[in-house]
Amino acid sequence: MSTVKTAELVAIDERRLLRRLDDLAQRGALPGGGIFRALYTPAWTSAMELVTTWLKEGQLLTRRDAVGNVWGRIEGSRGGRAIVTGSHIDTVRGGGALDGALGLVAGIEAVTSLWERFGRPTRTLECVAICEEEGSRFDTNFWGARAIADRIEPNEAERTRDAAGTSLADAMRSVGLDPANAVQAVRRDIDVFVELHIEQGPVLEDHGPRLGVVTTITGTIHQEIVVRGQPDHAGAMAMSRRHDALVGASAMTLAIAELATRMGDPAVATVGTIVVEPAQVNVVPGIARFTVDARHPDAPRRTELITQIGDACKAAARERGLVVEIRTLRDRPPVTLSPRVADVLRRACRAAGLDPRDMASGAGHDAQVLAAAANTGMLFVPSIGGRSHCPEEATAAEDVVLGTRALASALRELAYQQ
Numbered sequence: 130m131s132t133v134k135t136a137e138l139v140a141i142d143e144r145r146l147l148r149r150l151d152d153l154a155q156r157g158a159l160p161g162g163g164i165f166r167a168l169y170t171p172a173w174t175s176a177m178e179l180v181t182t183w184l185k186e187g188q189l190l191t192r193r194d195a196v197g198n199v200w201g202r203i204e205g206s207r208g209g210r211a212i213v214t215g216s217h218i219d220t221v222r223g224g225g226a227l228d229g230a231l232g233l234v235a236g237i238e239a240v241t242s243l244w245e246r247f248g249r250p251t252r253t254l255e256c257v258a259i260c261e262e263e264g265s266r267f268d269t270n271f272w273g274a275r276a277i278a279d280r281i282e283p284n285e286a287e288r289t290r291d292a293a294g295t296s297l298a299d300a301m302r303s304v305g306l307d308p309a310n311a312v313q314a315v316r317r318d319i320d321v322f323v324e325l326h327i328e329q330g331p332v333l334e335d336h337g338p339r340l341g342v343v344t345t346i347t348g349t350i351h352q353e354i355v356v357r358g359q360p361d362h363a364g365a366m367a368m369s370r371r372h373d374a375l376v377g378a379s380a381m382t383l384a385i386a387e388l389a390t391r392m393g394d395p396a397v398a399t400v401g402t403i404v405v406e407p408a409q410v411n412v413v414p415g416i417a418r419f420t421v422d423a424r425h426p427d428a429p430r431r432t433e434l435i436t437q438i439g440d441a442c443k444a445a446a447r448e449r450g451l452v453v454e455i456r457t458l459r460d461r462p463p464v465t466l467s468p469r470v471a472d473v474l475r476r477a478c479r480a481a482g483l484d485p486r487d488m489a490s491g492a493g494h495d496a497q498v499l500a501a502a503a504n505t506g507m508l509f510v511p512s513i514g515g516r517s518h519c520p521e522e523a524t525a526a527e528d529v530v531l532g533t534r535a536l537a538s539a540l541r542e543l544a545y546q547q
C-alpha cells in the first residue's frame with residue numbers, strides 16, 4: 130500500500146445519502162418497529178436489488194459474487210490491487226437502520242461522488258454490499274467476508290442450518306447461487322478495505338470527538354451451555370429435592386454478568402438466548418440451554434474471562450446437583466487493524482475538521498475478517514445514547530454526513546494517487 134500524504138475534503142450529495150438510508154430501512158421493516166434482513170430471505174433480496182440499482186445509477190460495473198456479495202467497481206487507470214469500501218446488508222432481528230447499512234450506503238455515496246467529481250481513479254475503486262455478518266439466521270456469521278477472505282470451510286454451506294432446519298446451501302440455491310461455487314468469491318487482489326460504521330456504544334457521544342479511528346476489534350467467543358437436571362412435577366416435588374436446570378442456568382447467568390462486571394470495561398459477557406425442556410408451565414425444567422457471548426479486545430484477558438465463566442458454571446452446577454456441558458460455537462480472536470490505513474483515516478478526519486479518537490471496537494465487524502486479506506481500517510461515528518442492535522439505533526444526520534465525507538476523503542487519498 131502506498132498513498133499520497135494529502136487529505137482533502139470531498140463534497141458528497143448529503144440529500145441522496147440520507148434519502149437512501151431511509152429507503153434501505155424500508156426493506157425488511159417489521160410491522161412493530163425495527164428491521165430484519167436475514168441472509169437469502171425476500172427482505173434481503175429486495176435490499177440487494179435496491180443497492181444494485183444505486184451502484185448501476187452511479188455507473189459502476191456491478192456484479193454479484195458466488196455467495197451473493199454485490200460489488201460495484203471503477204477500473205483504475207493504472208489497475209493494481211483494489212481499494213474497497215462497504216459493509217454488510219443483513220441485520221439482527223429487530224435491528225436498526227444503520228448497523229451495516231451506513232457503511233454500505235456511505236460507501237456507495239463516497240465512491241459515486243469521487244467518480245462524479247474527479248473521474249477515473251488511478252487505483253481500482255470498489256464498493257461492496259457484504260451479504261451476511263450478523264449470524265442472525267444461520268448457525269454461523271461473517272459468511273460474506275469469510276468467503277472473500279477464503280475462510281469458508283469445505284462443505285460448510287451443506288452443514289450449516291437455520292432454526293427451521295434449512296441448510297445454508299439450500300438457501301443459496303433459493304436465490305440462484307450454487308454453493309459448490311462459493312470458493313469463487315475469494316479475492317486475493319484487495320489492497321485496502323475501509324469500513325465506516327456506527328460506534329454502537331456511548332464513547333464518542335459521551336467523550337467526543339465525533340469521529341473515531343478503530344485500532345483494534347474485540348475478540349468474541351460464542352458458547353452454548355447445556356444444563357441437565359431432572360424434570361419433575363411442579364406441584365408434588367418438594368423444593369429441597371429438585372434439580373431444576375433453569376434455576377441452575379439462572380445462577381450461571383448472574384455469575385457470568387458479575388464476572389464481566391468485576392473484570393471491568395471493556396470486558397463484556399451476555400446470555401442472549403435461553404430455552405428450556407420440556408417447557409411446560411407445570412413441569413420443573415429438566416434441561417436449559419443458553420448461549421454466551423463473551424468479549425475482550427486483549428487476548429489474555431479474554432482467555433481469563435472465558436476460563437472464569439467455565440469455572441463459575443461448573444461450580445453452580447455442582448452446588449445444585451446438575452450436569453453442565455460447554456461447547457464453543459465460534460471463537461474470533463481480537464484483531465489489530467492496519468496502522469497505515471489508520472493514518473490515512475486520521476488525515477481524512479482532520480480534513481473533515483476534527484482530530485479523531487483512537488478506539489477499540491466492542492462490536493464485531495467484517496473488517497476483522499477482511500484484515501486477513503487486506504490492509505484494513507475502520508472509521509466510527511457516534512451512536513445516539515450508545516444504542517444499537519435495536520430499533521432505536523440512530524446517529525445524528527450531521528454525523529452521518531461527517532463520517533461519509535471523511536470516508537470519501539480517505540478513498541480520495543488511497544485511490545487517486547499519482
Ligand code: GLV
Nearest residue numbers: 263491492493494
Ligand atoms: C455484530 O454486530 C456483533 O458484534 O456481534
Ligand code: MN
Nearest residue numbers: 221228263518
Ligand atoms: Mn451488528
Ligand code: MN
Nearest residue numbers: 228229262494
Ligand atoms: Mn455491523
